[in-house]
Amino acid sequence: MTRPHLPADGADTVGAVGEFGVIDRVVARAGTAALADVGPGDDAAVVRTPDGRVVASTDVLVEGRHFRRDWSSAEDVGHKAAAANLADVAAMGAVPTALLVGLACPAGTPTAWLEGVAAGMAAECAPHGAAVVGGDTVASAPDSAAVVLSVTVLGDLQGRTPVTRDGARPGDVVAVAGRLGWSACGWAVLRRGFTSPHAVVTAHRRPSPPYAAGPAAADAGATAMCDVSDGLLADAGHLAEASSVVLDLDRGTLQSFVEPEGPLAQVAAAGGGNALAWVLTGGEDHAILATFPAAADLPAGFVRIGVVEAGPAGVRVDGIPAADVAEGLGEVPGHVHFG
Known part of the structure; x- marks a missing residue:
């Protein structure tokens, strides 16, 4: 199990090493992007775009909001920051090519911790031929002790038509690939001061998105798609709103994501929360959420979880509005960024 990184001595901090010393050490861990003609160290990177179109997305991770250094190692944080962005590219039907990282941190941040973040990001990106190709570092406000990472990902569609959120039509089926509820369960475990079951704690520290599912869904004719970052009900709601349709999900199928002997059930049985609530919210x-024409063959890894219907945009579970289902479980439908 990875261990949270403990503060280093005062001689090995961002303030002591200096901006360019930090950059040199982080770049040494960054890896190499297969499509980068110019990488870190110049005024800007140059990344080839074989498709002729660039898929781009940005996520911001704030210490205390998205990660805690006493819960996660530096490498964990790097993996998580990269995964959140790579999944966005996959959800468009594309593959990642490069990342750009903006960092704000206190002068007392251990330089070795930033190297660990860079190593984690490089490891998450390497299987895709992607890497960090540039970015910026700044000192955070004097009264702030939090580290902030802003990560922008670039991707290539490889000739595919991008799959957006607004293409779902009545009669389509709703399907999902990947885990649901594992990260939330891991968060609940850590919040109670435990680190077991290891599987869900690791899922929170280092998500494992089904990256290949996005391009596979696009190739199979997916009509709409997004990744599940805020919760299934919430993100299904975003897709329903964009497509002006109703997504009616099957509770029984979603309940099956809680394996009777699996870690979600174990933690819930120990009094740590409601397993179905983790799956839904x-x-x-x-995970990759997508809609497909009814006659389409679902790609490997996708599970049918519902149908698309006409009506005022929204999400239902067995015909019951998502908000009512979540309230019955003692939850809100998903993450509220300014709630």
């Missing part, structure tokens, strides 16, 4: 697993 927990975010940060970055």
